[in-house]
Amino acid sequence: MRKKRKRWNHKFKKIRKKTTRMHKKRRKKLGFSFRLLFIAVILSLVMPASAWDFANELKTSIWHLIDFSPVHVSNSELAELEYNGVDQVMVVNHNMAEFTEEELSLNDGSWQTFSDLDGYNRVGVANAMLSQTLMPSEPRESLYVNPTGWKNKQITRGDVTNWLYNRCHLIGFQLTGENNNLKNLMTGTRSLNTPHMLQYENKVASYIKETNHHVRYRVEPIFRDNELVARGIHMQAQSIEDDQINFNIYIFNIEEGVIIDYTDGSSKTVTK
DSSP, rough: OOOOOHHHHHHHHHHHHHHHHHHHHHHHHHHHHHHHHHHHHHHHHHHHHHHHHHHHHHHHHHHOOOOOOHHHHHHHHHTTTTOOSSSEEEEGGGGGOOTTTTTGGGOSSSSSOOOOOOOTTOOEEEEEEEEEGSOOSSSOOOOOOOTTTTOOOOEEOOOOOOOOEEEESSSOOHHHHHOOOOOEEEEEHIIIIIIIIHHHHHHHHHHHHHHHHOOOEEEEEETTTTTOOEEEEEEEEESSSSSSEEEEEEEEEEOOEEEOTTTTEEEEEEEO
């Protein structure tokens, strides 16, 4: 466990250093640019009419110098992270989704897409433009298809016994009604699915029901090498008509008190 924590801390520090360096540069640039922008605004107000166009051009040029691009953490970097024993949910990019302007377009209305299974039959990224029109009107049927690494068993903690794994929907049933679709299911621990994924799905579902607005949504399982069980799940969401929904998080696919072999889904409980 100590070795795993050291490895996780080392990887996390590398990502933190990377983001810190980029943000230091950005803060310097922002500070200088905003000072110039402030001066340009003042000049445009007090200068004679003949110089007003010049001041506005200067203001526009300075505005374009300001860099608002996000700090990106790649999926390969996420795959190498180790759970530190404390934080099962990790914020990515300061909890800001990383969709492009094109990806936020409503030109195609509401939709959802799923990746084809890869050579190991593993699930891939799922994308959607969510709205009320996609939400299910019929109750959910029982799940019966098994994703890769499905070696489920019951585990007991104290007086409580539960199944280790859930068949986890990438895009939750309550959002689009997609159910026994292998392109939308992965082997996930009980804690990954409930409460962690569920709380974000509930947040999005409640928002859509209350506002009748759209939410751009992306969920991607993060596998390491050829392993059959994902190391975690990368979830992003951003509301289109307003700024009420915006998150970017990574959830480790772990269960306390259990050692998971991610190559095939087998597991053993830890005796204390």
